[in-house]
Each structure stands twice: as structure tokens, then as C-alpha cells.
Amino acid sequence: MGLFERLRSEPVYNTRAVVRQTGVPADTFRSWERRHGFPAPARTDGNQRRYSERDIAAIAWLRDQTQAGMTIGQAIAHLRTLEPHVTGATVATAVARPVVSPNGAYPDALRQRMAHLRDVMVDALVAFDAAVADRAVEEALALLPLEEVCLNLMQPVLVEIGERWARGEVGVSVEHFASGFVIRKVGALFNLSRPDTGRGPLVAACLEGELHEVGLLLTCLFLSRRGFAIVYLGPNLPLRDLAQAVARVRAPLVLLSAATPPAAEQLIHASHELARLLPRQGEHPTPMIGFGGAAFIADPSLGERVNGVFLGTDAESASQTVERVLAAS
Structure with missing residues (x-):
């Protein structure tokens, strides 16, 4: 459930009502509209602005974030990541987002x-x-x-x-x-993406000795925004600690990443060892392993030795592969 999902989206409030309910001066949120595309009020036949309950709640939320020290640009960017219903219906339509051509190119x-x-x-x-x-x-x-x-x-x-x-x-x-x-x-x-809620949970880690976590963290961000719960364990994690965490949360899928050949060799070993450490227990099967990272992109033959599924070359393809693998399991 999003922050404002239960609020009404019909634009029925005039500017004076927004000021009264939020305490934000009209000149301020009109400036936000001009500079950042939010809010994006509807217009009457007489060209008067009309705001919804969601708009008012979002303006109040932005007020609180700026009072806490954020710039308004940062606050609106965070709102887009935090509240998909508002950003889909209001912010994203107001901001001049690009029209992508059929071949994926931008203007x-x-x-x-x-x-x-x-x-x-x-x-x-x-x-x-x-x-x-x-x-x-x-x-x-x-x-x-x-x-x-x-x-x-x-x-x-x-x-x-x-x-x-x-x-x-x-x-x-x-x-x-x-x-x-x-x-x-x-x-x-x-x-901000609420990684503690959603489908799963999925467990993500870099094994002991592997400190390059950016690619894995990006994948976890993408998956969280797709509605997966993520238990992110970070870099340099011993295998037995990983196995204990996976067993405790009963994760259906473990995400592993390796940037260097030595780290890839360790991941290969771990993919087979996890099957021994995490045998099937009743209705809970041994978790699948999804893997990626620069080492496997540079040398695809390494991936052939992993007891798992290669997720792809970037966070988007990895997220799509996870969706497909779990849907088929």
C-alpha cells in the first residue's frame, strides 16, 4: 500500500483549500509546478487549478521533507521512488518525460x-x-x-x-x-523502495572476499521496485552465514554476484555447496541461485559451471530473469 493510495484522485480542491490544509504558500507550490512539474493540477473550463486529495497529501509530504533539509528537487525525486501511484498518475505525467521510440532510442x-x-x-x-x-x-x-x-x-x-x-x-x-x-x-x-515488503523474500549477497557490490545492489533496487521483498546482506559474507540466513527466511531464490575470476570460482563452489547445506525440507525446496557480475560477463564459460541461472548483463535484464524463473518454479 502506497503512502497516498487510499486518498481520492478526483481534482476538486482549489488553490485556497490547498494552502489552508498544508500551510504551503500558493507561490511556493506553483514554483514547484513550473520548475519540477509537480504538482500537476487539473484545470477548469475557466483555467482555474484544481487539486486532488493525493495532490494535497503529496504537497504536505514535500513540505516536511524540505523542512527536514532536502532540496525540493531531491524530495520530488524521492517521492517518485516512494509513491508509484502518485508518480504514475500525477508527477510522471507532469514532468516532461521522454517519448521512447520503438527501437528504444531517446530524442x-x-x-x-x-x-x-x-x-x-x-x-x-x-x-x-x-x-x-x-x-x-x-x-x-x-x-x-x-x-x-x-x-x-x-x-x-x-x-x-x-x-x-x-x-x-x-x-x-x-x-x-x-x-x-x-x-x-x-x-x-x-x-526508500520498501524492500521489506512484497514477494519472496529474496536473499542477496556477495561472498566472502568479494567487495564489489554495486551491480548486486542495483539489481536489488530494481527487484524491490518490481514488488519483491529483499534481504540484502551486502559484500564479503561467509558461505555458512549466507546459508543460515537463507534457511531462516526460506528464500526461494538467492542472488550472488562476482566481479573477478577468483570471486567467480568461489561463487561456483558455493552454488554447489548450498545445495548440501540447504536440502529440501518438506514443502520448501532447495532455493534456486541466480548469479551475475563482471566475471561471468567477461568469461561466459565460468557460468556454465555454476549450479544456478545466469541473470543477465545488467539490473534490468536480471530483474526480468528473476520474474521469469520464479514464475516457472
Whole structure:
């Protein structure tokens, strides 16, 4: 159940009623409308604004977030991740979201803007400037759905910085700073996605020795937003601790990731060992294993040795594979 799902969506309240109920000046939420596309009130034949109960509740929620220290842009971006019913019916229709062509391409202006934001974010992270990087993410969230911001901004930025590190153009401190920034950003979005509710739960972890968690965390964010409950155990987890957690929550699927060949070898071993540690118990079958990561993308032959299902090359394909695998089980 979303924050405002039980509230009525019919636009019946005038501007004065919104001010009276929220305490937010009309000039303020009209400024939000002009700059961020929210709220998106209906209009009468006389061009007067009319707001719904959902609009009023969302305006009050945004008021509380800005009073707590968020910028209004950040608050609206978080509202989109937190409240799909409002964002689907109100925010998303108001913001100038791109029209995707049948081949998945974006309009030239949007594509160019996203390329610019990638450059800005890379330069900011190389300069250890989290504030500028954060503004780039915030602007992207106003242009694209969250999943596409992850795939078309944050992930390519990390790849570019990793390649610069490999060429010796930046130090490992830059790579660590950039990874930490993205982990914090994705982690905050993940926490807002209500990962404790939904189908499952699914358990996700990187095994002991594997510290590269960004790809796994992105997949968990995507799955949570698709309605799955996620028990996220993070990096560097011993196998027996993983088995205990899976057994306790009776997860139907375990998500594992490996970025390097040594980590992939450990994942291969774990995929077979988990079958021994987690035998079928009555009506609860041995959980399936879904795996991915850079090591398996670079060398697909490694995946042939895993007792599990390769999820795909990015968080979106992984989410689709999880849906398909669980639907067939």
C-alpha cells in the first residue's frame, strides 16, 4: 500500500483549500509546478487549478521533507521512488518525460543532455565533488525514470572511471570515492523502495572476499521496485552465514554476484555447496541461485559451471530473469 493510495484522485480542491490544509504558500507550490512539474493540477473550463486529495497529501509530504533539509528537487525525486501511484498518475505525467521510440532510442536533445550529465558526473567524482555529482543525478531523475538513470548515468559513470583507473589516469582513491558515492545513492533509493515488503523474500549477497557490490545492489533496487521483498546482506559474507540466513527466511531464490575470476570460482563452489547445506525440507525446496557480475560477463564459460541461472548483463535484464524463473518454479 502506497503512502497516498487510499486518498481520492478526483481534482476538486482549489488553490485556497490547498494552502489552508498544508500551510504551503500558493507561490511556493506553483514554483514547484513550473520548475519540477509537480504538482500537476487539473484545470477548469475557466483555467482555474484544481487539486486532488493525493495532490494535497503529496504537497504536505514535500513540505516536511524540505523542512527536514532536502532540496525540493531531491524530495520530488524521492517521492517518485516512494509513491508509484502518485508518480504514475500525477508527477510522471507532469514532468516532461521522454517519448521512447520503438527501437528504444531517446530524442536527440535528451540523449545529448544525458551525455552531458555523464561528463559532469565523471568530472565531479574525479575532483571528489559529491555535491556536483549529486546535482547531476537529481537532474537526471527529473528527466528519466529511476531505472534508466541507474543504467544510463550511474553505471556508465562507474565504468568510465574504472577504465580511467585501468589506464593509470586516475588513482584508486578516485575509484573508491566514485563507487562509494554510487553505493550511497543507490542504497538510499533502495531503502526508500520498501524492500521489506512484497514477494519472496529474496536473499542477496556477495561472498566472502568479494567487495564489489554495486551491480548486486542495483539489481536489488530494481527487484524491490518490481514488488519483491529483499534481504540484502551486502559484500564479503561467509558461505555458512549466507546459508543460515537463507534457511531462516526460506528464500526461494538467492542472488550472488562476482566481479573477478577468483570471486567467480568461489561463487561456483558455493552454488554447489548450498545445495548440501540447504536440502529440501518438506514443502520448501532447495532455493534456486541466480548469479551475475563482471566475471561471468567477461568469461561466459565460468557460468556454465555454476549450479544456478545466469541473470543477465545488467539490473534490468536480471530483474526480468528473476520474474521469469520464479514464475516457472
